[in-house]
Amino acid sequence: DTEVTQTPKHLVMGMTNKKSLKCEQHMGHRAMYWYKQKAKKPPELMFVYSYEKLSINESVPSRFSPECPNSSLLNLHLHALQPEDSALYLCASSQGLAGALRTDTQYFGPGTRLTVL
Amino acid sequence: KQEVTQIPAALSVPEGENLVLNCSFTDSAIYNLQWFRQDPGKGLTSLLLIQSSQREQTSGRLNASLDKSSGRSTLYIAASQPGDSATYLCAVQGRGMKGAQKLVFGQGTRLTINP
Numbered sequence: 227d228t229e230v231t232q233t234p235k236h237l238v239m240g241m242t243n244k245k246s247l248k249c250e251q252h253m254g255h256r257a258m259y260w261y262k263q264k265a266k267k268p269p270e271l272m273f274v275y276s277y278e279k280l281s282i283n284e285s286v287p288s289r290f291s292p293e294c295p296n297s298s299l300l301n302l303h304l305h306a307l308q309p310e311d312s313a314l315y316l317c318a319s320s321q322g323l324a325g326a327l328r329t330d331t332q333y334f335g336p337g338t339r340l341t342v343l
Numbered sequence: 344k345q346e347v348t349q350i351p352a353a354l355s356v357p358e359g360e361n362l363v364l365n366c367s368f369t370d371s372a373i374y375n376l377q378w379f380r381q382d383p384g385k386g387l388t389s390l391l392l393i394q395s396s397q398r399e400q401t402s403g404r405l406n407a408s409l410d411k412s413s414g415r416s417t418l419y420i421a422a423s424q425p426g427d428s429a430t431y432l433c434a435v436q437g438r439g440m441k442g443a444q445k446l447v448f449g450q451g452t453r454l455t456i457n458p
Contacts, residue, residue, distance in 0.1 A: 230386075268432055268448035269387070282445060316386055328374045328394040330436070332446065334386040 229253075230335035232317050238341045241307060247338045249300040249317030257322025258300040259332065260292060263314045275300060276322055307342045314339055345370045345437050349449035357457050358425060364418040364452045366433030371411050374436040377446065378407050378418050381430045390431075391418070423456045430454070 230251045239245050249258065257276050261269035274282035275294040289311075291303040300317055318332040346369045356362055366376070375394050379387040391400045391407040393416070399408040406419040420427060430453045434446040 232386075268434075268450055270448075271445060274445065314384070318387075328396070329392065330375070331377065331389050331392050332387075333389065334379075336386040337384075339384065 230317055230319055230333050232315075232335035232338050234338060235336070236339045236341075238343065239304070239307065240343050241309075243307075244303070244305045246304065247302040247315055247317075247340075249302075249335055250298055251319040251333070252298055253319065253333070254297075255319035255321055255333075256297060257320045257330075258294060259318040259320075260300070260302050261316040261318065263316055263337070265313075269316055273302075304340075307340075309342050312340055312342045345435060345447045347433060347435055347447050347449035349431075349433055349452050351452060352450065353453040353455075355455040355457060356423060358423060360423050361419065361421050362423055362454075364420070364431050364433075364454070366416040366418070366449055368414045368416075368435050368447075370437060371414050372437060373411065376407075376409055376416050377434045377436075378405075378416075379432040379434065381432060381451070383430075387432065425456045425458050428454055428456050
């Protein structure tokens with residue numbers, strides 16, 4: 227099973243709302259990622275969790291708050307977003323073993339399409 | 344800072360043709376290079392991963408090459424089919440990154456195969 231699942235598929239929220247995106251994998255991967263992708267642009271890395279610890283934060287605004295409750299789950303909490311935050315949010319996972327980065331393939335979920343009104 | 348460039352940005356060819364997509368990167372100190380496929384509004388599907396010590400990888404009708412010294416990779420698609428229509432993204436993982444893998448993506452090539 228090489229599946230990464232994301233919920234919800236679509237989300238519409240106002241600028242004052244609080245919502246969460248959820249990502250799940252059962253491949254035993256120890257690295258999980260959040261990416262943001264605007265239309266016709268490549269994915270941009272937001273956060274990386276390695277062994278359930280935040281290892282990379284690409285200077286993302288604090289209105290985005292990641293959480294990794296266990297090795298299979300990754301959440302992205304959203305609060306006070308702006309219309310320019312509307313995008314496809316992609317989650318990915320990989321084995322993330324320090325001694326095997328040369329062969330570390332990332333597996334992506336289908337994404338959550340977020341619209342901020 | 345690693346920069347990845349893909350040429351062309353868009354490509355349209357008749358079904359059955361062989362084609363080549365190009366990717367270049369500025370820092371040759373990489374762990375690997377990966378090619379992904381993305382259908383409109385969907386997630387990314389990994390196609391091929393080439394380790395920094397390898398020259399090429401093959402999967403079915405796809406063949407990817409890597410010339411690390413010149414900072415170039417190509418994705419060769421043989422006997423193209425309409426189902427190959429998608430955006431193809433090249434991404435490199437660089438050395439020296441803390442923690443887990445960090446991919447730097449190119450802008451992608453939007454490929455259309457005409458029946």
